Amino acid sequence: MNSITGAPEPTLLIIADISGYTRYMTANAKTLAHSQTLIIELVESIIHQVEAPLEVAKLEGDAIFLFCRQPPEAARWREIRTDISRKLLEFFHCFREKLAQLERSRTCTCHACTHLEKLRLKVIVHSGAVLFHRVLQFNELAGTDVIIVHRLLKNSVKAAQYLLLTEAARQELEFPNTITFKSGSETYKDLGRIQTAVHDFNCAAEPMLATVKPAYATRYRELLRLNLQLWFAPFASRKKFQHLPTDSRRPAQVAFAALTALLTPIFVPVAVVLTIFHALKWAK
Ligand SMILES: [Zn+2]
Numbered sequence: 001m002n003s004i005t006g007a008p009e010p011t012l013l014i015i016a017d018i019s020g021y022t023r024y025m026t027a028n029a030k031t032l033a034h035s036q037t038l039i040i041e042l043v044e045s046i047i048h049q050v051e052a053p054l055e056v057a058k059l060e061g062d063a064i065f066l067f068c069r070q071p072p073e074a075a076r077w078r079e080i081r082t083d084i085s086r087k088l089l090e091f092f093h094c095f096r097e098k099l100a101q102l103e104r105s106r107t108c109t110c111h112a113c114t115h116l117e118k119l120r121l122k123v124i125v126h127s128g129a130v131l132f133h134r135v136l137q138f139n140e141l142a143g144t145d146v147i148i149v150h151r152l153l154k155n156s157v158k159a160a161q162y163l164l165l166t167e168a169a170r171q172e173l174e175f176p177n178t179i180t181f182k183s184g185s186e187t188y189k190d191l192g193r194i195q196t197a198v199h200d201f202n203c204a205a206e207p208m209l210a211t212v213k214p215a216y217a218t219r220y221r222e223l224l225r226l227n228l229q230l231w232f233a234p235f236a237s238r239k240k241f242q243h244l245p246t247d248s249r250r251p252a253q254v255a256f257a258a259l260t261a262l263l264t265p266i267f268v269p270v271a272v273v274l275t276i277f278h279a280l281k282w283a284k
Contacts, residue, residue, distance in 0.1 A: 019120055
């Protein structure tokens with residue numbers, strides 16, 4: 001059942017997008033499968049942070065498309081916008097924590113697993129008028145501003161990890177003074193020039209966070225869970241990954257999945273035992 005619900009509504013549009021793996025790192029079937037699993041782990045850690053009034057519109061493999069309907073009452077919006085700004089900064093914090101956790105749980109030596117530090121988060125925010133189109137229980141968003149926020153994923157920003165606001169979004173949100181923005185602009189053939197403000201998280205200067213050492217049982221559970229996720233990665237459903245370059249061919253992926261299926265009866269009991277020792281070493 002489809003229905004279009006009324007006139008365009010003022011809405012804040014957000015895309016959190018993970019990139020960083022190169023063709024070299026995802027060249028074979030195993031590293032491709034592992035890179036997808038690791039990106040999904042990071043995407044899910046951000047989704048767990050999403051709460052009302054923010055809503056997820058769509059998952060796009062390595063990106064999450066979020067929105068927040070702006071209430072007509074100015075006072076109500078002033079309360080909400082502080083929460084949203086804080087939440088956007090939390091996305092970066094939680095991304096770095098999850099990366100650190102994955103790094104510490106790592107037992108695989110493939111290119112995807114050993115280059116976790118290459119992964120970066122960028123968040124694009126725009127504010128505009130959106131038409132909501134209801135498809136079953138899901139919201140489909142439409143309008144020029146939805147196109148703009150997606151188009152801004154391809155931009156001229158040189159920073160690796162950053163928060164990019166359009167001028168319209170900057171007027172709607174409020175950040176602490178410690179978050180400084182550099183003005184810029186992006187030009188697209190069909191959309192013209194869009195003024196932007198970018199905060200660079202300068203991750204080269206900020207090493208991955210050291211997470212608090214969890215209890216042994218938690219470490220064991222987390223390690224085993226990740227190992228099994230990576231092992232069964234060849235069977236995971238294929239999502240649309242915008243930034244996952246690959247030379248891997250379909251027959252190689254099928255062969256890798258077949259080999260995995262064959263070795264599973266041996267791998268699983270061995271992993272259950274070996275994780276006992278890995279969990280001891282973890283978080284030295
Ligand atoms: Zn791996």
